[in-house]
Amino acid sequence: MTSSQEPKKQELPPTAWAMLGLLSFPGERTGYELKKWADSSLRFFYWSPAISQIYAELRRLEELGYASSARSGPEEARAKRRYAITDTGREALAGWAADTAEAGPPVLKHGLLLRIWLGHLAEPERLRAMVAEHIERTRGELASVREAVEHAADVPEWAFPALALRWSERQHLAELELAQALLTDLEELDAAAPAAGPTAGPAGRQADGDAPTPG
Template sequence: MTSRQISKKQEVRPRGPTSGQPPPPRLPLTAWAVLGLLSFRGERTGYELKKWADSSLRFFYWSPAISQIYAELRRLEELGLASSRRSGPEEPRATRRYTITDEGRAALAAWADGTDDPGTPVLKHPLVLRLWLGHLAAPGTLRGLVERHIERTRAELAAVREAQQRAGQVAEWEFPQVALGWSERHQQAELELAEAVLADLDRLAAERRQRGEESPTHG
């Protein structure tokens, strides 16, 4: 992805909803994301939560590492916002399955219904940083990087559309569909921006040739 929402380390304490309920506890945004995954029906293992994050959250937020998911699950359990149970002897491998508690659902609802500003998205675009230093790049390097980025973005766009199709088959995922719709438009815009960058690079190369200047080389 080309952007990230709020920094992974940032913690937020939003105001409670207008219903007058107490404000939610102070948690990192990733903890709210993990608790949000648990808010849909069914018990899930940490591995299943990771797979779901990879096929949903990563398109508009980020996909935490499996170790961080388990760390957040432990935190949520300690706070009474989630609970877990060990699998029975009928399963080939012992696993722990997690569910949201009533307290967790109330806290998550208070957070989701809060009226505080969710914050400004943080853009960290490694390719654009390389473009910024293009005067130090070898000829053709930047164009090759942008072309690979376009291929990767097209693959991400196809993945988002596949996730949208899956979400459309589940009635309770109507709001995740809205988030994935944003992701589709975001990837489409990223594709258009990258194609415009190729045109900019071509224009710069033509201008340099007209001026009789050499292409940038390593310093």
């Protein structure tokens, strides 16, 4: 890689590296195919970008010389542009993947837990219903992950994506266990709570002084 390309490499967002990563496996793929693959793999442990993001990053990768594209031949009813990684792109991707400092710690943004944190403003029944809904949704995601794991197991080139998917399977199992424990915690808290309105939060129980700082 030339020194002029190094600053550009550092400026690429994770979406671009993810698209280049999908292209690093054998074969050429359309933007639509990349979206389908992201939906069946990346979303289980990272995220799945919108199709508009995918095409925007593919154009950026081409400008950098990290990817190339060509339209399909006249034998197809509708011409499609297929993308492939270049040698320069593979070298840049390998360098980025080996950079552990850039990976950083995992970031958890749990929408349900934010609402539990504000539980003093909600009805106990609604909180328990939200957790129950989360459990059912997680079970559905777990079934999808297991389907993806089974599919990846049949493709030798996907050995490492299969490892990531198996990690995601274990993560979803842990999420189910945590959600079940949270449901039990809510039931115990509700049983032990005095007869008070749903808005009686920690600050409302302070007789004097400053309100406590939760969390």
